[in-house]
Amino acid sequence: DGGITQSPKYLFRKEGQNVTLSCEQNLNHDAMYWYRQDPGQGLRLIYYSQIVNDFQKGDIAEGYSVSREKKESFPLTVTSAQKNPTAFYLCASKEAALGEFDGYTFGSGTRLTVV
Amino acid sequence: EDQVTQSPEALRLQEGESSSLNCSYTVSGLRGLFWYRQDPGKGPEFLFTLYSAGEEKEKERLKATLTKKESFLHITAPKPEDSATYLCAVQAYGTGGGNKLTFGTGTQLKVEL
Numbered sequence: 747d748g749g750i751t752q753s754p755k756y757l758f759r760k761e762g763q764n765v766t767l768s769c770e771q772n773l774n775h776d777a778m779y780w781y782r783q784d785p786g787q788g789l790r791l792i793y794y795s796q797i798v799n800d801f802q803k804g805d806i807a808e809g810y811s812v813s814r815e816k817k818e819s820f821p822l823t824v825t826s827a828q829k830n831p832t833a834f835y836l837c838a839s840k841e842a843a844l845g846e847f848d849g850y851t852f853g854s855g856t857r858l859t860v861v
Numbered sequence: 862e863d864q865v866t867q868s869p870e871a872l873r874l875q876e877g878e879s880s881s882l883n884c885s886y887t888v889s890g891l892r893g894l895f896w897y898r899q900d901p902g903k904g905p906e907f908l909f910t911l912y913s914a915g916e917e918k919e920k921e922r923l924k925a926t927l928t929k930k931e932s933f934l935h936i937t938a939p940k941p942e943d944s945a946t947y948l949c950a951v952q953a954y955g956t957g958g959g960n961k962l963t964f965g966t967g968t969q970l971k972v973e974l
Contacts, residue, residue, distance in 0.1 A: 752904075779961075786966060787966060788865065788963070788964035788965050789948070789950075789962075789964040790964075791962075794961065804961070836904050836905070838904075840960060848907075849895050849897065849907030849910055850905075850907065850962070851907070852897075852904030852905045852906070854903050855902070855903065855904050857902075
């Protein structure tokens with residue numbers, strides 16, 4: 747079945763440590779997105795990518811980095827510069843060219859906790 | 862700045878008790894309004910896209926409607942399995958590409974027997 751796989755499901759980060767969240771899709775979608783979800787707040791866009799080797803900052807990119815070396819993969823690194831990283835992270839994808847108004851397909855999320 | 866406000870924050874219904882969830886939005890130009898369902902600890906699941914005022918879409922016990930200022934998600938005769946958080950999001954024209962969405966904070970629905 748086609749879909750988006752996020753791993754790990756749970757991740758614990760120590761102070762000053764960088765961690766990388768994985769996102770892989772087999773939907774052949776062009777565009778991929780990273781959102782952060784906090785209690786009582788709407789999903790907030792961190793980074794997005796419309797094509798391989800290109801990505802743009804979202805609304806809250808500070809302290810995060812991404813890469814898009816392959817169409818199916820869009821990993822997110824949470825760096826030590828992100829002062830409040832504890833959150834639920836969601837990866838999403840959609841076709842950029844066709845079905846422009848279709849909804850995203852989301853992964854099942856990674857819950858990151860600072861310890 | 863695009864804004865999406867959902868109400869109520871939480872809603873408790875008895876099985877079979879119909880109700881509506883509200884999504885008010887402010888955008889410079891609406892390209893599309895989206896409804897998602899999210900179960901605890903999981904990613905959102907796409908339900909509907911609405912494009913223009915007066916449009917309606919249905920899926921089982923759910924019906925979404927759209928006006929120029931708000932959208933409603935009507936739940937008819939809900940069942941316990943409809944319990945979830947329902948998210949509303951908008952896509953505006955001129956977002957610089959990327960099909961970016963602005964999300965509301967959601968309505969947490971609990972349907973009891």
